Amino acid sequence: MATIYEVSELAGVSLATVSRVMNDSSKVSPKTREKVEAAMKELGYRPNLIAQSLASNRSNSVGVLVPELHGPFFGAMLSALEDEIRASGRHIIITAGHSDETKERESIEFLSKRRCDALILYVYGVPDDFLVEFSESSVPVVFLNRLIPKKANQCISLDNELGGYMATKSLLELGHRELAYISGPLWKRDSTKRLMGHKRALGEFGLGLNEQLMFEGTYEESSGRRGMKHLLASGVPFSALICGNDEMAAGAMGAARDRGLTIPGDFSVIGFDNVPFTRYLYPELSSIDCPIEEMGRMAARCVLRDAYGREGLEIKNRFEPTLVRRASISSIQ
């Protein structure tokens, strides 16, 4: 690979001039620029961005830590995020933390060594105080889907409580009173918040949570299946089911169908996240939509503002879910 030294020799100019041609077009005469560019072309010169990063103390990379690379949720967010960062001439370095505290800490350490210009963290395992302390360093940090009060303007989050409230209220307004609930893992705060919203809506209708109609799942399809079986085995009747995410809803629907039950004939179902496959299910699944692409985009904008000094960007920190009604819910019979 040709280096800047070879380009400077061939063009008959100094290293600094070659560097200026590459980075700053204002202080180079057109004639000199032509000579340099011709030399670059002849040599097939490709700048070494590693050297550039070291010399300029800027890596032009953004570290992104997400829970998983697979699954229907994170891909869309990463895609939107990557597009925005890439459009600004930078790239992202992605790593997965698997929602595990130790792995998340390793990942953060890893990205830190990598001297990313900024970090976007979507983490569950590590506590707030660690994150607050970490974000006091000189590297800008953006927290995705997490609200840390002391760092509110570095957080891009969804009002999960409102989503749980909306899901529940929509069913209550359709006349349902016996509501079953399959939550995500309750150590994850988005699960807890969604459940809180559920309880708030129940409260508004003078109802309380029936523990027998409640099952804690893992956000995976199989736990939705297990939840359905658990709920049916309880013998307590319910006319609607709220699931903490769509994958569990799909599992629950499958388990119900295995028992000869129909949706929404026997009971209505509503999921959470509105991932693409909600449209493919039969009946099509109603769901609480999270604007995850928009949130990813917004995280990218935070980074452009904080690490790269971009001005005039409108940044929204708090997102609200919306209810997407499909065929899986109906009025109570």
Added chain:
Amino acid sequence: MATIYEVSELAGVSLATVSRVMNDSSKVSPKTREKVEAAMKELGYRPNLIAQSLASNRSNSVGVLVPELHGPFFGAMLSALEDEIRASGRHIIITAGHSDETKERESIEFLSKRRCDALILYVYGVPDDFLVEFSESSVPVVFLNRLIPKKANQCISLDNELGGYMATKSLLELGHRELAYISGPLWKRDSTKRLMGHKRALGEFGLGLNEQLMFEGTYEESSGRRGMKHLLASGVPFSALICGNDEMAAGAMGAARDRGLTIPGDFSVIGFDNVPFTRYLYPELSSIDCPIEEMGRMAARCVLRDAYGREGLEIKNRFEPTLVRRASISSIQ
């Protein structure tokens, strides 16, 4: 951030010794190592991997170019790939080429400037000769889901033709003779190969492709819907439908249901890729399974062998699909 100079001063040793402690444990006495490690700890030293990369002429990063970051297919592959690379102490730099030649070329250029130790390319737009030439450079390249004859041992590919053959033959063996086919975009060679397998299976039963029962889609759900409508509008009867991927199959199923048709009652359906949501559909979709996680893992191993000199790795270059039978196909009535 503390540097190696500060550590060396505090520990009272040379830079080289600090570097040796970090990288090579064999030529440092235990006493000296302790001193250095204590100094590192006191200073909260984190090595700058950018400087390390420049000095060692090795970035410990692998560039990965995929068509998309979103969608059910690529996430699982990326996840498996990242796990394997990460386990070896390296990381991946991911970028999306959107199956567009220009964007793919930009991405390859970008990753090249980044001085990744190796590249894993999952590309559709750029031609073989460009890829062959590019792979002659000193940077090892692995091609995912693409078979380039001159570079066979750098390719990790799936026998798409066999997948198309298997999908079709399974239906023929169930007695179906009028088969409809919704292909992916035919400029993509995996679509073309799948169609070729379809034709081969038809041929074995003395049948030919009925152009009226053929629709070229885009691999997206909406094109599956359009394809279904097109096929039904043709008025030519068919007892089974083969789709070039699962998303189109889901769309086709939805469109059929909109017309009051049932699956497999009115016709059987089989998809391709066996993505997770195939299990959530009703009826559950039969599909041709691609071991994409295994392929991603294998690409990672190719890189470990070619770029990092790992020996003794068993590497498989050619993968075969398998048929996953579910409720969406049945014998002809």
Added chain:
DNA sequence: AGATAGAATGTAACCGCTTACATTTTATCT
């Protein structure tokens, strides 16, 4: 022609770390 100011270009020291070769220390043998 000479003076002045701004534009353009060059020089040299880094950036944080690696590593080949040189030097010192240590352990062992006689």
Added chain:
DNA sequence: AGATAAAATGTAAGCGGTTACATTCTATCT
């Protein structure tokens, strides 16, 4: 105690590019 070899450590020159400050060139004015 002296010699020898291996282990341990140090020195110095990069790696490819950036940039502050110095120098040269160019354009304009008198």
